[in-house]
Amino acid sequence: MKVIPIFFPNAGCKHRCVFCNEWMATMKTIPVSIEDEVVNACRIYHADEDSEIGLYGGTFTAMENWREILKTVHDVALRVGVKGIRISTRPDEIKDVDFLVDNGVMHVEIGAQSMVERVLVASKRNHTAEDVVVAARRLKEAGIKVSIHLMTGLPNDSKRDDIYSAFEVAKLRPDSVRIHPTLVLKNTELERLFLSGDYVPQTLDDAVDVVSDMITIFKNDKIQIERIGMYQDSETIVNVVAGPYHPAFGEMALSAMYKKFIDSVGALGVCGPKNMRSQIIGRNRIKIPFEESEYVCAIVRNKRVYFDDWAELYVSRLGELIG
Numbered sequence: 001m002k003v004i005p006i007f008f009p010n011a012g013c014k015h016r017c018v019f020c021n022e023w024m025a026t027m028k029t030i031p032v033s034i035e036d037e038v039v040n041a042c043r044i045y046h047a048d049e050d051s052e053i054g055l056y057g058g059t060f061t062a063m064e065n066w067r068e069i070l071k072t073v074h075d076v077a078l079r080v081g082v083k084g085i086r087i088s089t090r091p092d093e094i095k096d097v098d099f100l101v102d103n104g105v106m107h108v109e110i111g112a113q114s115m116v117e118r119v120l121v122a123s124k125r126n127h128t129a130e131d132v133v134v135a136a137r138r139l140k141e142a143g144i145k146v147s148i149h150l151m152t153g154l155p156n157d158s159k160r161d162d163i164y165s166a167f168e169v170a171k172l173r174p175d176s177v178r179i180h181p182t183l184v185l186k187n188t189e190l191e192r193l194f195l196s197g198d199y200v201p202q203t204l205d206d207a208v209d210v211v212s213d214m215i216t217i218f219k220n221d222k223i224q225i226e227r228i229g230m231y232q233d234s235e236t237i238v239n240v241v242a243g244p245y246h247p248a249f250g251e252m253a254l255s256a257m258y259k260k261f262i263d264s265v266g267a268l269g270v271c272g273p274k275n276m277r278s279q280i281i282g283r284n285r286i287k288i289p290f291e292e293s294e295y296v297c298a299i300v301r302n303k304r305v306y307f308d309d310w311a312e313l314y315v316s317r318l319g320e321l322i323g
């Protein structure tokens with residue numbers, strides 16, 4: 001499935017979250033003609049019946065004319081023949097769910113970022129964790145797919161808080177999640193806090209460590225992980241002032257998860273799909289035999305320990321740790 005992105009940087013946002021500057025993150029501007037923008041994007045991305053048009057950036061459903069925009073995009077979507085539309089928005093700005101359904105929205109990405117009130121306040125999110133719970137429930141009841149975004153290393157955040165947030169989000173049974181560590185972008189309040197020493201970003205190792213635990217939680221609950229880490233290209237990377245950025249962050253987090261598995265069971269060999277070899281042992285530079293198999297498992301003396309069984313145990317221990 002392909003997503004054809006259309007950006008509305010910071011449009012509809014009634015205030016600014018401390019970490020956010022979507023112009024710096026995307027280097028895009030709000031489209032002048034929505035119809036032209038969507039038609040062009042569909043052409044460039046070779047839209048087909050398996051594609052979704054993604055209306056990203058800002059708080060889509062808080063834009064003054066969001067209904068009008070959505071109707072225009074829906075008309076184009078029907079003409080071009082794409083599968084549907086997805087939007088991203090804040091949990092406290094999910095208003096007319098019926099209108100979303102009637103106008104082709106099949107998927108809503110909710111920016112939760114954290115489920116810890118203290119962290120939401122410090123990040124100036126201006127919504128509560130309960131807003132996320134209510135938004136996810138309303139959308140799911142309407143048959144709309146839900147993706148939830150989480151961030152790690154926010155102001156006043158901790159590893160325990162990030163893991164707690166992952167557990168709380170998993171309870172909502174979203175269709176998918178996206179996780180990325182907080183990066184300090186130019187021209188944000190976080191940049192000011194960073195420069196004054198009042199905010200210390202996560203190290204890359206800490207970010208990889210906590211995200212690897214969060215993805216284990218979601219994998220254990222069979223929740224799809226749509227994206228790990230933040231995409232930056234050569235234009236936007238110059239706007240990252242500090243923080244745990246790595247172009248292969250997602251691969252690093254997945255490899256760290258498999259390393260925890262291999263180390264904790266004392267594997268003498270490991271099995272898994274061929275295309276995951278590098279993720280499981282290659283990137284980790286683990287020198288044990290690799291055998292091709294459908295499922296990931298470790299060979300421990302004369303028995304096999306399946307990754308899924310280990311993950312269940314690991315996640316239950318994480319749950320006990322955070323209480």
Ligand code: SF4
Nearest residue numbers: 010013016017020058
């Ligand atoms: S994080 Fe979302 S809600 Fe906050 S300012 Fe950025 S786009 Fe707006």
